Amino acid sequence: MSLSNLEIVARYLAAPGKGILAADESTGTIGKRLEKMGLKNDEETRRSYRELLLTSAIGGSISGVILFKETLYQSTESGKTFVKCLVDQGVYPGIKVDEGLQPLEGGLEGETWTKGLENLAAMCAEYAKVGAKFAKWRATIKIQPGGPSEKAILQNADELAQYAKICQGAGLVPIVEPEILIDGDHTIGRSQEVTEKVLAATMAALWRHGVQLEACLLKPQMVLPGAECSDPKPSAEDIAKHTLTALRRTIPPALPGVMFLSGGQTEEEATVNLDAINRMARTTEPGCPWSLSFSFGRALQHSVLKFWSSDQSKGLDVQQLLMSLARANGLASRGQYTGPHPTSAEGSASLYEGFRGWRADQITS
Amino acid sequence: MLKYRLGSSLNQPLSSRTFSRGGLVVKALKYDEELIKTAHKIASKGRGILAMDESNATCGKRLDSIGVENTEENRRAYRELLISAPGLGEYISGAILFEETLYQSTKAGQTFVELLNESGIVPGIKVDKGLVPLANSNGESWCMGLDGLDKRCAEYYKAGARFSKWRSVVSIPAGPSMIALRDCAYGLARYAAIAQDAGLVPIVEPEVMLDGEQDIDRCLEVQEAIWAETFKYMADNKVLFEGILLKPAMVTPGADCKVKSNPTQVAEYTLKMLRRRVPPAVPGIMFLSGGQSELESTLNLNAMNQAPNPWHVSFSYARALQNTVLKTWQGKTENVQIAQEALLKRAKANSLAQQGKYDASGEGKEAGAGMYEKGYVYCESCITNVTVMFDMLSPIKKFTCNT
Numbered sequence: 017m018s019l020s021n022l023e024i025v026a027r028y029l030a031a032p033g034k035g036i037l038a039a040d041e042s043t044g045t046i047g048k049r050l051e052k053m054g055l056k057n058d059e060e061t062r063r064s065y066r067e068l069l070l071t072s073a074i075g076g077s078i079s080g081v082i083l084f085k086e087t088l089y090q091s092t093e094s095g096k097t098f099v100k101c102l103v104d105q106g107v108y109p110g111i112k113v114d115e116g117l118q119p120l121e122g123g124l125e126g127e128t129w130t131k132g133l134e135n136l137a138a139m140c141a142e143y144a145k146v147g148a149k150f151a152k153w154r155a156t157i158k159i160q161p162g163g164p165s166e167k168a169i170l171q172n173a174d175e176l177a178q179y180a181k182i183c184q185g186a187g188l189v190p191i192v193e194p195e196i197l198i199d200g201d202h203t204i205g206r207s208q209e210v211t212e213k214v215l216a217a218t219m220a221a222l223w224r225h226g227v228q229l230e231a232c233l234l235k236p237q238m239v240l241p242g243a244e245c246s247d248p249k250p251s252a253e254d255i256a257k258h259t260l261t262a263l264r265r266t267i268p269p270a271l272p273g274v275m276f277l278s279g280g281q282t283e284e285e286a287t288v289n290l291d292a293i294n295r296m297a298r299t300t301e302p303g304c305p306w307s308l309s310f311s312f313g314r315a316l317q318h319s320v321l322k323f324w325s326s327d328q329s330k331g332l333d334v335q336q337l338l339m340s341l342a343r344a345n346g347l348a349s350r351g352q353y354t355g356p357h358p359t360s361a362e363g364s365a366s367l368y369e370g371f372r373g374w375r376a377d378q379i380t381s
Numbered sequence: 382m383l384k385y386r387l388g389s390s391l392n393q394p395l396s397s398r399t400f401s402r403g404g405l406v407v408k409a410l411k412y413d414e415e416l417i418k419t420a421h422k423i424a425s426k427g428r429g430i431l432a433m434d435e436s437n438a439t440c441g442k443r444l445d446s447i448g449v450e451n452t453e454e455n456r457r458a459y460r461e462l463l464i465s466a467p468g469l470g471e472y473i474s475g476a477i478l479f480e481e482t483l484y485q486s487t488k489a490g491q492t493f494v495e496l497l498n499e500s501g502i503v504p505g506i507k508v509d510k511g512l513v514p515l516a517n518s519n520g521e522s523w524c525m526g527l528d529g530l531d532k533r534c535a536e537y538y539k540a541g542a543r544f545s546k547w548r549s550v551v552s553i554p555a556g557p558s559m560i561a562l563r564d565c566a567y568g569l570a571r572y573a574a575i576a577q578d579a580g581l582v583p584i585v586e587p588e589v590m591l592d593g594e595q596d597i598d599r600c601l602e603v604q605e606a607i608w609a610e611t612f613k614y615m616a617d618n619k620v621l622f623e624g625i626l627l628k629p630a631m632v633t634p635g636a637d638c639k640v641k642s643n644p645t646q647v648a649e650y651t652l653k654m655l656r657r658r659v660p661p662a663v664p665g666i667m668f669l670s671g672g673q674s675e676l677e678s679t680l681n682l683n684a685m686n687q688a689p690n691p692w693h694v695s696f697s698y699a700r701a702l703q704n705t706v707l708k709t710w711q712g713k714t715e716n717v718q719i720a721q722e723a724l725l726k727r728a729k730a731n732s733l734a735q736q737g738k739y740d741a742s743g744e745g746k747e748a749g750a751g752m753y754e755k756g757y758v759y760c761e762s763c764i765t766n767v768t769v770m771f772d773m774l775s776p777i778k779k780f781t782c783n784t
Contacts, residue, residue: 216616223609229657261662265622269691270656302661305691 022231023272025149026189029108029233030273033346034079035310036191038277039069039317040112040152042084053325063090068324069317070098072335075105077346082110082152082191082311088143099147110150110191111143113179117156120168126158127168130175133182140186150189152235152311153179157196159210159242169217177221180232190227191275191311193235194218198280200242204250208239208258215266229270235311236263237277238289252292259293260300269305276308278315283341284357286315287348294351309349316341319359412580416624417664419543419582423503423626424665424693427732428474430584432669432699433463434507434546436479443703449712457485462710463703464493466721470501472728477505477546477584477697484540494541505544505584506537508576512550521561524549524568527575534579544582546628547572553603553635554593562607570614577621584667584697586628587611591672593635597642600632601650608658622662628697629655630671631681644677648684655692665693670701675727676744679734686737695735702727 019027029036041049046065047057055061066087081102088111091097102109115132130153140151155172157164172194180190194214196207215236222229239258241247250258263274276293278286290310297304316338324334340358347353356363423430435443440459441451449455460482463469476497483506486492497504508530512522526547534545549565551557565587576583587607589600608629615622632650634642642650655666670678678701685694705727710720733739 212616216613220609220613223605223657264662265660268657268660270653302664302691305656305661 020228020231022184022187022189022228025108026231026233026272029080029150029189030275030307030309031079032307033350034077035312035342035345035349036110036275037069037074037078037081037316037342038152038311038313039066039087040082040084040110041313042112042116043086046084049321050325053321055325059086062086064093064328065321065324066090066098067092068331068334069320069338070101072338072342073105074339074342075107077339077342078107080108080110080150082112082150083148084112088146088148097147103147108149109147110152111148111188112153113139113143113151113183114153114155117154120171123168124158124160124163124165126160127163127165128156128158129168129171130155133175133178136179136182137186140183140188144187148188150191150233151179151183152191152193154193154195154235157194157210157214159196159200159202159206164210164214169214170221173214173217173221174225176218177225177227180222180227181225184228184231189231189233191233191235192218192222193277195235195237195277195279198237198240198243201244201246202242203245203247204239204241204254204258207241208262211236211239211259211262212265215262219266219268229268230272232271233273233275234267234271235275235277237279238281238293240280243280252289253296255289256292256296260297260304263304263306263308264302267306271306273307273309275311278310278312281315283315283318283359286310286312287341287344287353287357288355290345291348291351291353294349298351307349310345312345316345410578410621412577413621413624415543415580416577416582416621419503420624420626420664423475423544423582424667424695425474426693427736428472429696429698429731429735430475430477430505430667431463431469431473431502431702431728432477432546432697433460433482433703434477434479434505435699436507436511437481440479443707444712447707447711453481455712456481458488459707459710460485460493461487462717462720463706463724464497464500464502466724466728468725469728472725472732473502475503475505475544475697477507477544478542479507480537483537483542492541498541503543504541505546506542506581507548508533508537508545508572508581509547509549515561515564518558518561519552519555521552521555521558522550523561523564527568527571530572530575531579534576534581538580542581544584544626545572545576546584546586547576548586548588548628551587551589551603551607552592553589553595553599557603563610566607566610567614569611570618570620573615573620573625574618577624582624582626583620584626584628585611585615586669588628588669588671589630591630591633591636594637594639595635596638596640597632597634597646597650600634601654604629604632604654605658608654612658612660622660623664625663626665626667627659627663628667628669630669631673633673636672644680644684647681648687651681652685652690655690655694659692661691663692665695667695667697670696670698673701675701675704676741679727679730679739680741682731683734683737683739686735688737693735696731698731702731 050057099109114130117128118131120127120129155176176192180192183190196210238255239262294308297308320334320338440456444451494504509524510526512524515521515523549568551565569585569587573583573585589604631647632654633647634640682696706720706724709723710716
């Protein structure tokens with residue numbers, strides 16, 4: 017049975033041992049981070065930071081990079097397009113296509129819907145022309161007493177499905193991201209319950225809109241307790257158990273990959289938890305028919321940005337850090353991560369030799 | 382070896398609604414653990430279900446076809462023949478019974494339930510109350526049985542049943558209409574929740590019937606729709622997916638479709654449907670045979686098991702296991718043993734098919750005989766199914782078409 021082009025792209029993005037670098041922070045968001053590190057939020061700073069990321073040799077562990085619109089059209093100092101930099105090392109360029117969160121009328125406080133469907137078909141056609149191969153759209157769901165509301169769940173699921181259908185029509189693989197926010201004091205059990213509900217609604221909406229599951233990827237959060245939950249912190253195995261149960265109950269095997277977001281976790285936590293999920297998936301019934309990998313933003317960039325902003329002359333070292341982070345998470349996606357984490361004291365110390373005198377854990381912003 | 386372990390191991394139980402069990406987080410409801418265990422026992426490697434839950438009227442038709450009177454004793458004797466076949470438990474993990482049968486015993490006085498349990502076969506029970514016309518639809522049916530279902534299930538559990546079956550139907554020539562599709566899915570979901578509450582693993586059977594001229598693509602479309610709706614309503618009704626079994630029809634062209642298919646194509650389409658709609662938490666998928674011949678249903682099952690699947694893919698066959706048995710028995714005591722051998726032969730063939738190891742050489746002509754009432758027959762010359770008109774109740778002869 018032959019595969020369509022979209023299916024091939026989706027499978028490649030979800031390839032074993034590889035994951036996605038989310039570098040699609042909007043101008044506002046990346047601006048805040050740059051300014052926090054004492055840098056200017058102008059186009060050249062953004063461009064040169066992204067150049068650092070995209071010219072790193074990450075092709076061994078990174079299958080795709082999600083870009084912001086501005087970045088998709090930018091080039092290196094020497095004039096090579098970022099798209100070409102990626103494609104040359106076997107990495108697919110992707111593009112964030114939603115236009116941000118809006119307050120949901122008729123929903124509970126803090127509930128949102130996501131803007132961007134109006135112009136989407138035309139935008140996707142444009143991005144495909146420039147070389148984008150996949151897209152991403154983020155919806156958020158909030159757990160709170162009495163919520164999330166049915167309206168929030170159904171409307172966000174429906175918007176995700178409409179986005180996915182349009183993408184596939186334009187030749188882009190859609191990454192569908194229904195993020196359940198970590199804000200709140202809910203238990204991990206409650207988080208699992210809501211995750212199952214949201215994912216089931218998302219899968220149902222995808223089917224209703226005729227989205228081809230084999231050419232689609234999911235970007236959920238891992239199942240975690242709320243940030244303000246007073247229970248003792250769960251172990252990586254607990255997180256794995258809850259996350260796998262929720263996925264096994266809701267995600268049909270046709271979907272090639274589940275690419276976790278890292279929101280709310282430290283870089284090390286994200287890697288360790290991803291690894292635990294993969295180990296448990298392979299050693300418990302009924303296994304896992306989809307790839308369990310990553311689509312990390314902060315978990316791949318936090319220390320990288322911190323380091324770079326402290327000394328922009330250390331470009332090569334910064335790239336080394338990114339590559340070792342990518343490698344660590346690539347291993348975690350196979351359940352083969354062994355530490356130490358590149359951002360830990362021990363991890364940085366072991367990179368010390370080649371790094372000419374810095375330690376990631378000692379950099380203060 | 383993980384060098385970094387975040388957080389402490391939980392010394393306290395997780396939230397009051399959940400506890401972990403070897404990789405699985407289970408809702409703390411009364412029968413949940415048992416349901417999961419039973420479902421996995423039925424969905425065990427190399428085994429499938431013997432569906433023998435024909436209502437008295439339908440059983441009567443079968444007995445009639447071999448000239449046997451439809452009395453309670455004859456029904457009992459026939460069912461005893463089936464379940465006392467020696468070694469049946471090697472290939473059969475569950476037997477679906479009709480209510481009457483659940484309370485019957487062997488000639489020697491051992492209850493059927495006891496005999497089944499001894500043989501390692503889980504007793505199951507049909508719990509629906511049959512199909513009736515659905516108002517304002519396209520001549521479609523809906524399935525009755527929710528009233529008092531909780532009490533019936535509790536009774537059956539007491540009598541020894543550990544799984545249940547409810548068969549609803551979908552007709553492609555009739556549309557299907559949205560109301561028929563939704564009622565089918567909704568009824569199944571409510572039944573599943575009630576059955577689990579009473580300790581019975583629900584087998585969920587929305588049979589997309591073979592009737593019609595639709596091609597295999599249309600069948601795929603309708604099958605995806607009914608399973609999407611069914612899973613949606615089951616989730617709403619808080620059904621525990623780790624404790625159910627599915628009983629779908631395979632994805633095939635309609636009986637009157639001019640374009641026929643082969644086992645490879647049936648397998649491809651059916652697996653595609655399952656992969657798109659069935660989450661891996663469901664332990665087993667036990668296909669119905671719905672008018673396919675004995676041989677065809679085995680070949681198709683075999684084709685679906687050529688590579689590992691995320692769920693146990695097996696059979697829950699009635700006619701495809703019993704057809705030759707009936708004809709061999711002819712109602713005569715002296716034929717019981719060879720009739721049982723015929724049953725074991727088909728059961729073993731399907732057991733091998735479940736493991737993807739079935740070899741069709743050495744099958745007799747009987748196995749190829751069609752059973753579909755409108756005359757859907759397996760042709761031995763072009764090795765495919767063709768439609769002819771014949772009376773299902775008359776003895777099936779060897780068939781070759783003239784192409």
